[in-house]
Structures are given as structure tokens and as C-alpha cells.
Amino acid sequence: MKGILDVGVVCVLVLMMGAVGMGLEGRHFREVLRRKGTLVLILLAQAVVLPALGFLLTRAMALPPI
Amino acid sequence: MALSVTVNALSILFSVVTMAGIFEVYVYLLGEHFVFAVPSPTLLGRVMLMPVLPVLAGISVRCVAPGFAEARANSVHRASLAGIAFLLVYVMVTQRAQLATEWQQTTVVAAIFMGLALLAGLSLARFLRLSKEDSVTVGIGFAVRNVALASAVAITLLNHVEYDAFAVVYFLTEVPLLLGVVAVRRRRCTPPAPQVDLSRNPL
Numbered sequence: 001m002k003g004i005l006d007v008g009v010v011c012v013l014v015l016m017m018g019a020v021g022m023g024l025e026g027r028h029f030r031e032v033l034r035r036k037g038t039l040v041l042i043l044l045a046q047a048v049v050l051p052a053l054g055f056l057l058t059r060a061m062a063l064p065p066i
Numbered sequence: 067m068a069l070s071v072t073v074n075a076l077s078i079l080f081s082v083v084t085m086a087g088i089f090e091v092y093v094y095l096l097g098e099h100f101v102f103a104v105p106s107p108t109l110l111g112r113v114m115l116m117p118v119l120p121v122l123a124g125i126s127v128r129c130v131a132p133g134f135a136e137a138r139a140n141s142v143h144r145a146s147l148a149g150i151a152f153l154l155v156y157v158m159v160t161q162r163a164q165l166a167t168e169w170q171q172t173t174v175v176a177a178i179f180m181g182l183a184l185l186a187g188l189s190l191a192r193f194l195r196l197s198k199e200d201s202v203t204v205g206i207g208f209a210v211r212n213v214a215l216a217s218a219v220a221i222t223l224l225n226h227v228e229y230d231a232f233a234v235v236y237f238l239t240e241v242p243l244l245l246g247v248v249a250v251r252r253r254r255c256t257p258p259a260p261q262v263d264l265s266r267n268p269l
Contacts, residue, residue, distance in 0.1 A: 005230060008153050014120045015146035020067060021124020022139040028068035038194055042073055042204060047084040049186045050208065055092065057179055063171075 069203050071121055078114050082107075154237070157230045164231045172235040180243050184209035206247060210240045 032039065057063075077084070093099060124142075128135035158165060187208030191201035220229035 004156065005153070008149065008156070009230075010116070012146055012149035012153060013116055015142055015149060017117045017120035018124040019139055019143040019146055020071060021121035021126075022128050022135040022142065024068055024071070024121070024125050025128060026125065029072060032068045032072045038196070039069075039072065039076070041194060042069075042190065042207075043076055043080065045186070045190050046073070046077055046208065047080070047088070049190075050183060051088045051091075053179060053182050053186070055095070057175060057182075061171075061175060063175065 067203070069200060070207050071117075073207055075114065075118055078110070078117075081113075082110060150237075153230075154234055157234045161231045161234075165235065168231060169235050172232055173239050176236045176239040177243075180209040180240055184243070184247070202247065206244065209247075210244055211236075 124135070184205050187205035188201060190208075191204040196204060216229075216233060220233075
């Protein structure tokens with residue numbers, strides 16, 4: 001089972017991200033990198049808000065440990 | 067899309083710092099030590115390369131042969147969807163016992179998490195006064211985690227096959243949310259049909 005998942009998941013990931021890349025050009029990334037402040041704020045918010053949400057949710061729903 | 071790819075790549079890159087910080091806070095809040103470890107540089111490199119290399123390959127193809135990329139992008143996308151469908155069915159069949167016991171709780175938790183994360187992302191986008199397109203990207207980026215990448219890390223790098231049952235339920239929960247957001251966005255962004263003055267243009 002692990003063999004099929006090993007290969008399957010990586011293949012799907014490569015195809016998915018490859019399809020995404022086929023729709024992008026360097027200028028799209030240059031536009032994103034021009035807005036450094038926005039990028040930093042989004043990254044910071046993701047690093048703070050999502051773990052906090054996860055933590056609060058596990059406490060509120062009293063989820064069992066893994 | 068470039069914003070989403072950039073945020074994903076950078077969040078992986080900074081995960082050494084952010085995960086260490088998050089675990090410190092968890093240890094402080096819970097008062098107990100975690101068994102999880104911050105990713106090693108080798109693991110980080112492999113996790114980083116898994117999504118980045120295919121994106122770079124796709125960009126290179128578009129750069130070298132834009133016509134080919136335009137013509138084949140949909141085929142590659144369809145092939146990835148077929149692969150996802152195959153993996154979903156495979157995991158549902160091989161791990162049906164685990165899924166049967168866990169799917170309800172996982173679905174509820176995943177749906178609440180995604181709803182709150184979507185709200186947080188859209189609120190941030192409004193605060194930053196982003197365009198409608200970027201707002202949707204940030205909202206979805208917050209709510210929809212890259213389950214394929216997480217599965218690849220869990221299965222191929224950390225040898226946790228059982229994680230795939232969770233990934234399947236999480237993925238199946240996020241699909242309706244994604245489709246809903248896309249439908250709302252399309253409805254809001256579709257320009258209204260031009261009104262015809264019938265008094266000036268009698269039939």
C-alpha cells in the first residue's frame with residue numbers, strides 16, 4: 001500500500017504544481033515580490049492565526065491526542 | 067496564483083523558525099513537551115523542492131513553448147484530477163475501517179477550521195485593501211491547506227501512512243468550500259447584462 005501511495009501522491013503533486021506553473025510567467029512573481037509588505041503580513045498572519053485557530057479548536061472540541 | 071505559490075514556498079522556507087516558535091508557545095500553554103520535531107534542513111529541502119521544481123518546470127515549458135503550454139495545461143490538470151480521484155478511491159478502500167470511525171469528527175473539525183480560516187484570510191485581505199482576486203487567493207490560501215504536499219511529507223518522508231485517511235476526509239471537506247467560494251466570486255465578478263432601452267429599440 002505504501003508503495004502505491006508513495007508514487008501516487010508525488011505524481012499527483014508534480015502534475016498539479018506543473019499545471020500551475022504552466023499558467024505562470026516570471027512577471028507574475030515580480031509583481032508579487034514588488035509588494036513585500038503585503039507578502040510579509042500574509043506570511044506572519046498565516047504563522048500566527050492558523051496555529052492559534054487549530055489550538056483553540058482542539059481545546060474547544062476536546063480532541064484526543066494523535 | 068503567483069501570490070499563492072509564493073506564500074506557500076516562503077511559508078515552507080520559514081517553517082524552521084515558525085514551527086519552532088509555535089511549538090514553544092504550545093509547550094508554554096500545555097505545560098508538556100512535544101514529540102514533534104522541527105524539520106531538519108534535509109527534510110525542509112525535499113519539502114521545498116517537491117512543489118517548487120514542478121512549478122519551475124511548468125514555467126520553463128511556458129517560457130520555451132508557450133503554445134504547447136497553453137494547449138497541454140488543461141490535459142496536465144485533468145491528469146492530476148484523475149490521479150486525485152484514484153488516490154481517494156484507493157485510500158477509501160484500503161483504509162475504510164479507520165475512515166468509518168474517524169470521518170465524522172474529522173469532517174466537523176475540518177469544516178469549522180476552514181470556515182474560520184477563510185474568514186480570517188478575507189478579513190486580512192480587506193485590512194490590506196487587496197483586489198478582489200487577491201482577496202479570494204488569500205482567503206482560500208488560509209482555508210485550504212495543500213493536502214497533497216502534506217500527504218507527500220507524511221507518507222514518503224515521515225512514513226505515516228495512516229495520515230492519508232485524515233487527508234482524504236479533509237480534502238473531501240474542502241472541495242465544497244472551494245467550489246462555494248469560486249461560485250460566489252464568479253457571481254459577484256460577472257458584469258451585469260447591458261440594459262436595453264426597449265422604447266428606443268422596439269421589436
